[in-house]
Amino acid sequence: MVENSQSIKTAFIIEILGRPADHVKTTMEQLIDRLGNEKGTKLIQKMIHEPVEYKMDDEVKENEISIKQELFTTFAEVELEFDSIEPLLMATFNYMPSNIEIISPENFILKNHDISGVLTGIVVRLHRYDEVTKKLAVDREILENHLKQILEKTKLDDIAKTEEKKTKKLKKGSK
Numbered sequence: 001m002v003e004n005s006q007s008i009k010t011a012f013i014i015e016i017l018g019r020p021a022d023h024v025k026t027t028m029e030q031l032i033d034r035l036g037n038e039k040g041t042k043l044i045q046k047m048i049h050e051p052v053e054y055k056m057d058d059e060v061k062e063n064e065i066s067i068k069q070e071l072f073t074t075f076a077e078v079e080l081e082f083d084s085i086e087p088l089l090m091a092t093f094n095y096m097p098s099n100i101e102i103i104s105p106e107n108f109i110l111k112n113h114d115i116s117g118v119l120t121g122i123v124v125r126l127h128r129y130d131e132v133t134k135k136l137a138v139d140r141e142i143l144e145n146h147l148k149q150i151l152e153k154t155k156l157d158d159i160a161k162t163e164e165k166k167t168k169k170l171k172k173g174s175k
Helices: 021-036 058-063 087-095 112-174
Strands: 007-018 041-048 072-082 101-104
Touching: 007 021, 007 058, 021 072, 021 087, 058 087, 072 087, 087 112
Parallel strands: none
Antiparallel strands: 007 072, 007 101, 041 072
């Protein structure tokens, strides 16, 4: 799949956001260990940076619900060697690195049956994402409709209570 059956040497940058800080670091370590144990993947080197508090910009703060605890972010620089293009692409989809650099080889020779398998895997994953997105859109619409019904009922209840109070006042006033 790769020229002269060479492996593919890469550098990934992987980021994580969460809380608390020690959990973020532990999760990153576990994630990288799991990545290094994937079939067709060899972990060559890793450098995990200490978590730092995540600072939201003002625009995000205005649009978001208040967060009671601080969020922390960390990133890792990971050097990996892949047996072929397929485990590289699967790692890319499964671990979603923020940056990928292919160190070697400089040139690739891809066979059509190899790239067909990879493209099929990508399409299957995209269909799953599309399915989840559509389900979430339907669920959101259902929730919005239920919320509207609740608000309408609440408004009607409030109107009925107000009218009831007015009626009682009128009855007391007419006595």
